Amino acid sequence: MEGYNFWADLLDTVRSTADWVKALWLVTWSVFWLGVVALVLRYWLALARYTAPPTGRPANDDNDEVARFRRVFGGRG
Secondary structure (H helix, E strand, C coil), X not given: CCCCCHHHHXXXXXXXXXXXXXXXXXXXXXXXXXXXXXXXHHHHHHHHHHCCXXXXXXXXXXXXXXXXHHHHCCCCC
């Protein structure tokens, strides 16, 4: 008996699906990973802004860490 090859079976299954399913699969994963990257970058930028050292300029909305944190995270915090 021949051994079962998972990758060959998966490739055969993918090749036999309809073209619109393949296109939908590519779009779905692309949008998912772009969303993950966007969320991570937004978090990193907010963290960098929130934890930035003071600049010595007069206090206003741009230098107020709490106001910046609320603006970046949409009013939470």
